[in-house]
Amino acid sequence: MDWRSVNFDWNRARAFLVTAEEGSLSAAARALEITQPTLSRQVTALEKELGVALFERIGRGLELTPNGLDLLQHVRAMGEAANQLALTASGRSESVEGHICLSATEVTAAYTLPPLIQKLRQQQPGISVEIVASNHASDLQRREADIALRAFQPTQPELIARRVGDIEVGLYASTDYLSAIGHPTTLAAFNRADYICFGENERLIEAMRHFGLELSRQNFPLITESHLVHWELVKQGLAIGIMPADIGDREPGVVRVMPERSLLTTPLWLVAHRELKTNRRVRVVFDFLAQELSGAG
Amino acid sequence: MDWRSVNFDWNRARAFLVTAEEGSLSAAARALEITQPTLSRQVTALEKELGVALFERIGRGLELTPNGLDLLQHVRAMGEAANQLALTASGRSESVEGHICLSATEVTAAYTLPPLIQKLRQQQPGISVEIVASNHASDLQRREADIALRAFQPTQPELIARRVGDIEVGLYASTDYLSAIGHPTTLAAFNRADYICFGENERLIEAMRHFGLELSRQNFPLITESHLVHWELVKQGLAIGIMPADIGDREPGVVRVMPERSLLTTPLWLVAHRELKTNRRVRVVFDFLAQELSGAG
DNA sequence: GCCAATCCATACGTTTTTGCATACCTGAAA
DNA sequence: TTTCAGGTATGCAAAAACGTATGGATTGGC
Structure with a gap:
């Protein structure tokens, strides 16, 4: 096959994607955890590499050019695929140690989860936990969290859920x-x-x-x-x-x-992404929460 | 939005894609015009970053692991989108000078094209021409060529064609x-x-x-x-x-x-990708060939 | 109308990545 | 068995990319 048209710096495409979505170089740099000058150079280099002006520098900020808008849909597609790649890859990891992200309402996060997490961390000291306390449902597809506690049964087929009580x-x-x-x-x-x-x-x-x-x-x-x-x-x-x-x-x-x-x-539902349920760490935490919440409820 | 799961080195995904498709690090390195050690390190780094073994080092060469096979489809999707990005971006370029790739059968390439290209290069010295002489239709979608001469009308809607003679x-x-x-x-x-x-x-x-x-x-x-x-x-x-x-x-x-x-x-058809027809250089060469072939035929 | 805040671009020293040379391995053929 | 072709991993110098610091420019609030 001919790979010439694929042979450009994909990280620059990523820089373009996040900059366009976030609206500014500075915000995108924060999101990607790199510095703003680096991102600025990446975007400039991509514009030079493609020979197309992606942004118009107007005052305090950037604005997508019509060409940039046309090209954005393709880097969006790249981003979706990259997201799926990362998601699936995480699902293939067999390591119990590592980080896990839980999403719950503020009340659940503040009053229900703390004792459970304390017990979990005694059983599995290698797992670090992040709590996203939000009253809107986190997007598990985009991996805003690994496991969510919700008051309703999700309808998306790519999510798996278990009812753990009322x-x-x-x-x-x-x-x-x-x-x-x-x-x-x-x-x-x-x-x-x-x-x-x-x-x-x-x-x-x-x-x-x-x-x-x-x-x-x-x-x-x-x-x-x-x-x-x-x-x-x-x-x-x-x-x-x-x-x-x-x-x-x-x-x-x-x-x-x-x-x-x-x-x-x-009702109270435990929800995780189907891909992630193959991840041993997610499985461990999911089953732990299911048992604790069912037993207590 | 949360970009954490997109925030990995996309060039390593590209390295994985081409290595898997080409079957070996050496072949992929040739395709990407980088050295084999560099590609080897990129693939190794991706495996480490994802925590998943993508290839099995088995004697003389690599072999995809089951996990690697699962993940390959997602980098394939990234590659398709990257290809579309490059294609669309090229279509937005307004530069006449540069390179253009023509595809034709061996006979057309050997006997019909040479005098036309000579004349083209007199009119447009800034354009360098590459001829892909092949008896099977090049894939314009994957940009194996910018313009093709074919003996039949293409059916794909994303291609535009003009009949230039019999x-x-x-x-x-x-x-x-x-x-x-x-x-x-x-x-x-x-x-x-x-x-x-x-x-x-x-x-x-x-x-x-x-x-x-x-x-x-x-x-x-x-x-x-x-x-x-x-x-x-x-x-x-x-x-x-x-x-x-x-x-x-x-x-x-x-x-x-x-x-x-x-x-x-x-019949003889001139064919180009719809996206590329917005590229000024492609348009110039396409119209030149159309005029010359119609006038001569 | 001025000040503070925010954002983008540039300069310079440092870190990371790359390419080259090379060693090592495997499988096939002499 | 030896040799050879093709492939992968490692050491080291050069090149590219990155982060820090800084300057220029614009918006919004007082």
Whole structure:
């Protein structure tokens, strides 16, 4: 075969890809963990090598030229393949020692995972753990994490999932707050309380309606995307919030609202990429978490 | 976005691809125009970086491991995208000076192209020309050539083609050979002559049958894939062969067999990749050849 | 309108990579 | 068995790429 057209510096293509996606040389250099002058030279060299201007230097930053935009789709394809290569290669590694990245919601990351990770690290001291605490689902396909804990079953066929239990979610308030609003006991009384909302969470409002509460926008004077900030607001007596029962019940100064009624039960899924499940280290951590969460749940 | 899984040395992936496809480090190094030790170190470094053994060093050469085979498909995808990148980038170049690669059959390359290229180089001294003389169609998609001359219309939509004339093909023999077989004049007499065959060319035999000749395997004692060797055999009086009329008629000592009858007329197409046609140099050469061949044909 | 922040390009010393020469190995043929 | 051809790995000097430091330029906020 003729390899002439493949025989250019592929690292320069990578430099072009990340620069275009990140929008600036500096940001791309940070992402690739190299310095900005190096990346600048790589991109310039690629432009010279191809004989095509990829970026227009305008003021503070770069802008893709029409030619650069045309060429970007091909380096994107290279990047996708490179990503798959790295993913599959990781899946072939049989080493238990090394790094693993877990993704979970803030609450799970803050309250459920720490004791499990402590136990894991006693059993497997060679494994270092990174926790991505995020309330949106990480993209396992792009390997933003190796293993994710999610409240829903993934639909993508390239992901494998195991249901490890159910989380009962309840309404919680500090005793101070309940005193301040006069120790309500009826649903009608709770309809006049303040609640904390997570952005535009329709599912949560629907669950509350099903619970029996008739809440309007005025019931949500506090909004935060951060579940941990939300929990602090609850603990400090600003409003009523929601929490997994096993966590909320452990919190002194906070009590469950109408504990005899169930607000919401959500499943808990362990998810990993199919390719990565062939990696021994991922398999070990996955099975460990599955056993611990199932046993505890 | 998270670029960690893309952040490995892409040149090492290229080294892996070409080594796997070529079958040995030495061959791959020749293809990439680098030295074998360099390539050896790149492949070794990739294996170490991924933590996966790609090749098994087995005696005289390398052999892909099962893991290497799995990973090969992804670097193949990277290579395809890299190829498209280079192709598209070349198409964006506006420089007239530079190199261009023409593909044609041996006969066309040897007899039709030389005067045209001479004229082209007088008009455009900055263009250097490479001729790929091959009797199978070069893969313009993989850029084995920039422009091809073909006897048929390509079907791939990514190729653009222009019909530049028709080639009349006739049967030719040396006067010495015709004397030796007794100056035959009838079809029946020519049925007892010797002919030269190009491998398994059904189309040619069908044309001869349509011409009126009833030939069997015994009529083809000489076989060669090389059209030029074939022509030498004709000139040196070993058998009857075929040739474009304008070339055959110019050859002293060789005459056309039954010139009043037409053996075959085949179109001549100029073909280029759609992406490359936006390259000014390719456009210049393409249009030059189209004009010259149309005017001459 | 000025200042701070951010970004890109260039200069120079250092690190990494490459090419050359060479040693070593295997498989086939004399 | 010896020899030879073709292939892979290692030592060392040259070349290329990289990081640090720095200058020039523009945007956004006060």
